[in-house]
Amino acid sequence: MKLTLDDRLMIEDFQRYLRINTAQPAPAYAQAITLLQSFADRDGFSHTTITLSSGLPVLIISYPGSNPNLPALALNHHMDVVPVADESIWELPPFAGEITHDDRIIGRGTQDMKGVGIIHYHALRTMQRSGILPDRSIYIICVPDEEKGGFKGARLLVEDATFGKLNIGYVLDEGVPSGIKDMLYIKVNERKPLQLRILSKAQSAHASKLLADNPNHQLIQFLQHIVHMHTEQQKCAQALPAGQLLSAHITSLSSGFDIDSGVVNIIPETAYATIDLRIPPAMSMQEVITSINLLRDQHPGISYTISAAADERIDTPANQELFERLRHVIQTHGLTALSLDFEGATDLRHYQKTGIQGVGFTPFACIDNLHGTDEAISIEQLIKGKHIMYACIQELAREL
Numbered sequence: 001m002k003l004t005l006d007d008r009l010m011i012e013d014f015q016r017y018l019r020i021n022t023a024q025p026a027p028a029y030a031q032a033i034t035l036l037q038s039f040a041d042r043d044g045f046s047h048t049t050i051t052l053s054s055g056l057p058v059l060i061i062s063y064p065g066s067n068p069n070l071p072a073l074a075l076n077h078h079m080d081v082v083p084v085a086d087e088s089i090w091e092l093p094p095f096a097g098e099i100t101h102d103d104r105i106i107g108r109g110t111q112d113m114k115g116v117g118i119i120h121y122h123a124l125r126t127m128q129r130s131g132i133l134p135d136r137s138i139y140i141i142c143v144p145d146e147e148k149g150g151f152k153g154a155r156l157l158v159e160d161a162t163f164g165k166l167n168i169g170y171v172l173d174e175g176v177p178s179g180i181k182d183m184l185y186i187k188v189n190e191r192k193p194l195q196l197r198i199l200s201k202a203q204s205a206h207a208s209k210l211l212a213d214n215p216n217h218q219l220i221q222f223l224q225h226i227v228h229m230h231t232e233q234q235k236c237a238q239a240l241p242a243g244q245l246l247s248a249h250i251t252s253l254s255s256g257f258d259i260d261s262g263v264v265n266i267i268p269e270t271a272y273a274t275i276d277l278r279i280p281p282a283m284s285m286q287e288v289i290t291s292i293n294l295l296r297d298q299h300p301g302i303s304y305t306i307s308a309a310a311d312e313r314i315d316t317p318a319n320q321e322l323f324e325r326l327r328h329v330i331q332t333h334g335l336t337a338l339s340l341d342f343e344g345a346t347d348l349r350h351y352q353k354t355g356i357q358g359v360g361f362t363p364f365a366c367i368d369n370l371h372g373t374d375e376a377i378s379i380e381q382l383i384k385g386k387h388i389m390y391a392c393i394q395e396l397a398r399e400l
């Protein structure tokens with residue numbers, strides 16, 4: 001494959017970024033920001049670093065447009081990645097930025113989402129070097145904490161005074177690779193997380209007491225309804241995309257003495273569970289909470305607290321308009337674009353909450369291996385993705 005000097009530089013920058021271990025729970029943000037700043041300095045972009053009230057940093061790289069009064073375009077990517085459970089089963093080490101013999105760049109974050117961040121950067125670099133001045137200012141925003149929900153990252157950034165002054169009107173955030181040749185997804189909507197902590201309470205007693213209340217039994221009876229709710233939705237997954245269905249996963253259970261302690265004849269006083277629900281756009285958060293409340297009321301001894309909930313509203317018609325504009329650009333590149341209701345939640349929702357319009361766009365047609373073993377992106381896809389991103393940025397930075 002023939003590579004231009006610009007392609008080579010993009011690949012090198014990408015490899016260096018992958019070598020910085022920004023895996024949760026201890027991402028090396030300072031190192032990542034130093035590297036990204038060095039790219040901006042090399043290429044003559046101005047940049048600012050904000051320290052959020054959480055103590056975490058955000059880097060903003062700027063390319064001023066010709067009309068500073070127009071709402072600006074933000075290209076958002078998160079610097080953190082998910083951890084690797086077992087490095088030894090990877091084809092090549094996940095934090096080495098190495099290239100396979102068949103020209104795939106392998107590493108944690110290649111798809112989610114350092115690869116997209118590098119494409120944002122190099123698309124902007126191409127625009128600057130071609131001497132193209134967009135109507136709107138463009139900002140590359142590098143945020144922390146997305147893999148933990150963004151509550152200490154994008155969620156705080158949108159309330160920051162420095163961010164407010166940027167007058168952002170549009171944002172491009174992450175989507176998912178399509179897995180289908182010559183087709184790309186544009187994420188226009190996403191499910192909203194609702195996370196619950198369930199408590200089942202009874203009186204501790206000897207396990208020989210027939211009539212004693214048992215918090216584990218109470219909890220299991222309650223959870224059976226949750227499992228039912230979930231499996232009913234799974235049955236619909238043949239006909240509908242997962243992003244349009246409700247899911248309710250029981251993610252942890254705890255009660256009683258440690259299983260290895262040998263203590264088995266005591267009925268404990270409490271039992272706990274956590275449930276992670278994902279609510280599709282067509283359902284309201286309140287609707288789901290009401291049905292959980294009904295269920296709780298039928299089960300004495302059960303109570304719950306909400307540990308996290310995102311109930312931001314999305315301006316669907318505005319997203320549809322953005323989608324149409326991007327679809328047109330993608331078509332001129334000989335590809336098709338499909339709109340996607342996404343299963344998971346991303347930082348996009350934090351931006352949308354403040355009225356900023358945005359969609360999720362990962363311009364890769366490879367198999368989706370987000371968070372997977374041997375996460376990789378081919379050099380070919382990376383370069384194609386950059387060209388498409390460049391055209392999309394030009395379109396969105398244009399005054400209508």
Ligand SMILES: [Zn+2]
Binds near residue numbers: 113174
């Ligand atoms: Zn991501």
